[in-house]
Amino acid sequence: MSQLVQVAVGVVINANQQILLSLRAAHQHQGGRWEFPGGKIEAHETPQQGLTRELHEELGVQVQSAEPLCCITHTYPEKQVALNVWWVTGFSGDVEGKEGQAWRWVPAKDLSQYQFPDANTPILRAIEKKLGLTGP
Numbered sequence: 001m002s003q004l005v006q007v008a009v010g011v012v013i014n015a016n017q018q019i020l021l022s023l024r025a026a027h028q029h030q031g032g033r034w035e036f037p038g039g040k041i042e043a044h045e046t047p048q049q050g051l052t053r054e055l056h057e058e059l060g061v062q063v064q065s066a067e068p069l070c071c072i073t074h075t076y077p078e079k080q081v082a083l084n085v086w087w088v089t090g091f092s093g094d095v096e097g098k099e100g101q102a103w104r105w106v107p108a109k110d111l112s113q114y115q116f117p118d119a120n121t122p123i124l125r126a127i128e129k130k131l132g133l134t135g136p
């Protein structure tokens, strides 16, 4: 199996309980699916530094407050990823698709209507749990 790729992912939530999604470009791995923004952590970075850099590069926002949400390891046919997922409750700046990608704020309860990379199912469960959206 190829190397494990470490990825920092941000679940950015605003005051209206909406979550920021961004569309993966067609040419990317898992292209055409919606994602929680983020990307590969560089060798010299901590996961939180990677998160902050990626959200700034991809969406032009500055992370101000974040805590770990969950960690997921997933094996795709072509690579294995470790997603270091952060719950981002504070940021500054206006969101912009810096890489030309579509993005949108989605009510947390509507996330299941979107197609995400296969690894993301546990992230959706973690968000529901965090927000108390799970049934009895």
Ligand SMILES: Nc1nc2c([nH]c(=O)n2[C@H]2C[C@H](O)[C@@H](COP(=O)(O)OP(=O)(O)OP(=O)(O)O)O2)c(=O)[nH]1
Residues within 6 Å of the ligand: 007, 008, 009, 028, 029, 030, 034, 035, 036, 037, 038, 039, 040, 054, 081, 083, 117, 118, 119, 120
């Ligand atoms: N950002 C992000 N990546 C995800 C999610 N779910 C998931 O399986 N991944 C995978 C897809 C990719 O293989 C990897 C993330 O890498 P990436 O393509 O965003 O990396 P990057 O921003 O550094 O961009 P690049 O090197 O491809 O230019 O993690 C998700 O919700 N968000």
Ligand SMILES: [Mg+2]
Residues within 6 Å of the ligand: 037, 038, 039, 040, 054, 058
């Ligand atoms: Mg990325």
